[in-house]
Amino acid sequence: MRKWIVRIVLGVAAVMMVGAVSSYLFIDRELTRMYGGLTEVADPALSKEGMDSYAIFHVNVLAPEGDRFLPDQIVTIRDGEIRSVGNSTTIPRGIPSLVGRDMYLVPGFTDSHVHLWESENDLLLYVANGVTQVRDMNSLPVNLRWRDEIEGSRIGPDIFAVAPQFATFGPMEGAFVGWVQHKTIVRTAEQVDKAVQDYVAKGYDALKASSYLDREGYIALSAAAAKHDIPLVGHLPVATGLEDLWASHQSEVAHVEEFVKALDREFGGYGADTAEDFLTFVRERSEDVADQMIAHDISVTSTLELIDSFQRQKSDLQTELGAAKLVYENPGIAEGTVITSRGMGWLPDVNIYRWPDQWDDDRKARSRLYWQTYAEAQHILFEAFMARGVAIMTGTDANVPVRVPGFSLHEEMAALQAAGMSPAQILASATSVPGDFMGTSTGQVRPGQKANLVLLRENPLEDIGATDAIEMVIIGGSVFNRKDLDQMLDTVKAANDASRTVPIPVAEGG
Numbered sequence: 001m002r003k004w005i006v007r008i009v010l011g012v013a014a015v016m017m018v019g020a021v022s023s024y025l026f027i028d029r030e031l032t033r034m035y036g037g038l039t040e041v042a043d044p045a046l047s048k049e050g051m052d053s054y055a056i057f058h059v060n061v062l063a064p065e066g067d068r069f070l071p072d073q074i075v076t077i078r079d080g081e082i083r084s085v086g087n088s089t090t091i092p093r094g095i096p097s098l099v100g101r102d103m104y105l106v107p108g109f110t111d112s113h114v115h116l117w118e119s120e121n122d123l124l125l126y127v128a129n130g131v132t133q134v135r136d137m138n139s140l141p142v143n144l145r146w147r148d149e150i151e152g153s154r155i156g157p158d159i160f161a162v163a164p165q166f167a168t169f170g171p172m173e174g175a176f177v178g179w180v181q182h183k184t185i186v187r188t189a190e191q192v193d194k195a196v197q198d199y200v201a202k203g204y205d206a207l208k209a210s211s212y213l214d215r216e217g218y219i220a221l222s223a224a225a226a227k228h229d230i231p232l233v234g235h236l237p238v239a240t241g242l243e244d245l246w247a248s249h250q251s252e253v254a255h256v257e258e259f260v261k262a263l264d265r266e267f268g269g270y271g272a273d274t275a276e277d278f279l280t281f282v283r284e285r286s287e288d289v290a291d292q293m294i295a296h297d298i299s300v301t302s303t304l305e306l307i308d309s310f311q312r313q314k315s316d317l318q319t320e321l322g323a324a325k326l327v328y329e330n331p332g333i334a335e336g337t338v339i340t341s342r343g344m345g346w347l348p349d350v351n352i353y354r355w356p357d358q359w360d361d362d363r364k365a366r367s368r369l370y371w372q373t374y375a376e377a378q379h380i381l382f383e384a385f386m387a388r389g390v391a392i393m394t395g396t397d398a399n400v401p402v403r404v405p406g407f408s409l410h411e412e413m414a415a416l417q418a419a420g421m422s423p424a425q426i427l428a429s430a431t432s433v434p435g436d437f438m439g440t441s442t443g444q445v446r447p448g449q450k451a452n453l454v455l456l457r458e459n460p461l462e463d464i465g466a467t468d469a470i471e472m473v474i475i476g477g478s479v480f481n482r483k484d485l486d487q488m489l490d491t492v493k494a495a496n497d498a499s500r501t502v503p504i505p506v507a508e509g510g
């Protein structure tokens with residue numbers, strides 16, 4: 001009898017163990033899929049090998065001040081660096097040359113807010129769109145590996161890797177959130193300091209505060225960032241106020257939207273009934289906020305188009321999806337997963353922004369007003385930042401619905417133009433401003449800078465829309481012509497098509 005009881009108990013325990021392990025494996029695989037890691041990897045059969053030394057001549061070069069093109073220039077490049085920029089009258093002999101007649105040479109673009117996750121093909125999408133540098137706002141170990149490989153033979157943009165964002169959760173929820181959302185879970189100042197030390201040792205470039213970090217954790221993170229001499233960027237946690245930001249060592253805020261949220265907390269939480277009062281409050285506060293940004297030398301990343309799209313995704317998702325270059329988006333990310341959809345999920349069944357079907361017209365009308373007000377508040381703040389000369393960096397939140405990596409940078413630049421920025425200011429916000437922020441030798445076409453360059457067929461100072469008229473992209477001196485760039489895009493599209501399990505909506509008439 002005893003023997004049988006022991007056998008039954010052992011048997012039940014074994015079944016439970018197998019169940020736990022297989023659920024763990026199932027969930028882990030689903031997460032890998034959701035982060036894009038199961039999508040076929042594109043191989044465009046291209047190499048970074050090529051000319052070590054060459055010249056581009058008869059080309060219009062964006063002046064270091066960024067406000068005009070210097071006509072008929074010659075640019076020499078050696079070992080991945082710009083060596084000289086001068087008039088085309090002195091063409092050097094004995095090195096290969098590329099003719100840039102009637103074309104416009106600008107620094108490679110930076111998207112200052114992206115999420116690479118495990119979506120390897122994104123690296124090609126960035127290059128094909130002239131994005132030679134990204135700030136990855138929640139880097140995983142695999143992204144650090146790509147960063148290092150890109151310094152060698154791998155094709156991709158330079159990666160500025162921000163460590164997994166810091167958040168505070170209780171032990172059980174924290175374990176789940178840390179696993180599923182790749183966040184750094186901390187509950188004490190000691191844990192913060194230890195995690196920061198670990199990230200510095202691993203070679204991350206910056207630390208990020210999430211919305212879910214408690215106030216004590218935020219203050220500890222700011223202190224640890226200063227102590228270990230690593231930048232602190234990201235959100236302004238919900239548990240904090242603007243006074244905490246001004247008192248911190250944080251040097252960048254990842255969205256203009258963060259200030260809408262902070263002012264909403266000051267206001268006491270607006271709703272459809274108080275929308276106008278809230279906008280009046282934002283107008284009253286915006287100049288002081290901008291002045292404080294200047295006084296504390298804090299930069300802001302735009303992500304205007306993402307926030308403007310919230311209301312459109314809620315009310316008319318099909319049109320929004322139809323307009324996005326969905327064929328290039330990693331299908332794992334677009335399709336989401338049943339495990340968790342937070343922060344992911346683009347398609348109608350999983351879209352994180354769309355209204356629940358059961359909402360009635362009245363509820364939808366109130367929601368529409370709420371989100372229109374939210375976007376308007378963002379624009380009021382953005383205009384105040386522009387007027388005061390706050391350092392603004394172009395960022396898209398790529399891989400958040402419906403911002404397709406690479407393409408979304410050009411959409412963001414169009415949104416910045418619509419919001420009142422001049423083409424010269426927009427170019428700066430996507431080149432020299434982030435270059436200064438990251439301390440990389442990028443963002444200007446001048447000797448000593450890394451040869452990250454884009455050759456355009458049209459003049460972007462006349463219309464920022466010219467930034468996607470790309471003839472050639474140069475990364476660290478390696479040249480990719482239009483045919484190469486198309487090859488990158490075609491192979492990514494084919495890899496996505498082969499990995500897709502849910503059909504994507506097609507644009508009206510497309």
Ligand SMILES: [Zn+2]
Pocket residue numbers: 113114115137397400
């Ligand atoms: Zn983000």
